[in-house]
Amino acid sequence: GIEGSATAFHLAKNGCHTLLLEQFPIPHSRGSSHGASRIIRKAYVQEHYARMMHEAYDIWQRVEQETGTQLYVKTGGLMVAPITSEGLDQTEKSLTAAGSQFEQLTSDDLKRRFPDLSFPANYRAILDPEAGILKADKALRCFQDLFVKSGGRIHDEEKVMRIDPGDVVTIHTSKS
Helix, strand or coil, X not given: CHHHHHHHHHHHHCCCCCEEEECCCCCCCCCCXXXXXXXXXXXXXXXXXXXXXXXXXXXXXXXXXXXXXXXEEECCEEEEEECCCHHHHHHHHHHHHHCCCCXXXXXXXXXXXXXXXXXXXXXXXXXXXXXXXXXXXXHHHHHHHHHHHCCCEEEECCCEEEEECCCCCEEEECCC
């Protein structure tokens, strides 16, 4: 999937001899990375994710530049919850600590800014202006292409059956 392919690319790019194993034929629809899109945002309850997203956006921009492929579409993202939501409070704290821009919207702001949507009167929101979508299928292909260009090898339709840890790690697959 996308996490394994991105990790494999960065390993190969940094000089590691890297083999990427995929148990299914590439491409396939059996993993969490298949499909047209995935959300990307800076608004997280957990501060470490909010901080990490600055680097993630930079990485996505570099991958777009290296491949000439648009992967990120900025749409903005709205997190809506009751006024008393601790999760929204924590998200605001995380965004502030991470130095990310966001807007706090009251119930009246929501009615004015989003007249076609209906929210209960006791709701508020955070608008994450950098949120958007990532073109998941294209992103996966881009990372795999960059991985191969960096000297990595991909074996698809090869399932990992067992891993023997040690000074030398041995991986047993359906083809070995």
